[in-house]
Amino acid sequence: MTNAIYAIFWLGILIILGDWRNWRRYYPTILFFMLGDFIYMYLLSDHYPMWKYVPSSADREIGITNTHISFSIMLLKYPATVLAYLAHFPRQGLFMKWFYYLAWVMIYYINETIDWHFHLIKYYNGWNIGWSVLFNAVMFFILKVHFHRPLLAWILSGVFIVFLWNTFDVPSKVFR
Structure with a gap:
């Protein structure tokens, strides 16, 4: 149920704000965004998670799991985000660019505060909402960079991953 509500919300963002007619322009950045989450899921989700989604009771009853929620986020929220965020990013005015980015x-x-309030997300290994805000701030910056300079975005992502890896003392056992 909750997953369906979020799906409808992000589908609305995609339809109303997304530049879905020019999706090919944004496709590499969408894949970049999804790949980051796939790497997190593969390496950390089961062995050393920072967060996991907790299905609502109605979602649990029909068999929805953390993995289902993560995949639905990748398939709906990420494309909607990229197609709306990048399509409407202000071209001029430093204040407007910062305001838009921070928005x-x-x-x-x-979104995450709502999830946390209704116990739809659980944090582990020292992660918390503050870390999520920092992560999202870096993520939105890197998405914009990737759209224009993909190689630089990969380098910046690598630096940020190493920072997080060391900060959260991720054990080598995650490499299986």
């Missing part, structure tokens, strides 16, 4: 960080913060 998207805030949208993700509000």
Whole structure:
């Protein structure tokens, strides 16, 4: 049920704000975004998670799991985010660019705060909402960079991953 509500919300964002007619322009950045989450899921989700989604009771009754929620986020939320965020990013005015960027960080913060309030997300290994805000701030910056300079975005992502890896003392056992 909750998953369906989020799906409808992000589908609405995609239809109303997304530049879905020009999706090919954004496709590499969508894949980049999804790949980051796939790597997290593969390496950390089962062995050393930072967070996991907790299905609502109605979702649990029909067999929805953390993995289902993660995949639905990748398939709906990420494309909607990229197609809306990048399509409407202000071209001029430093203040407007910062305001727009921070508005998207805030949208993700509000989304996660709702999840946390209703116990739809659980944090592990020292992760918390503050880390999520930092992560989202870096993520939105890197998504914009990737759209224009993909190689630089890969380098910046690598640096940030090493920072998080060391900060959260991720054990080598995650490499299986």
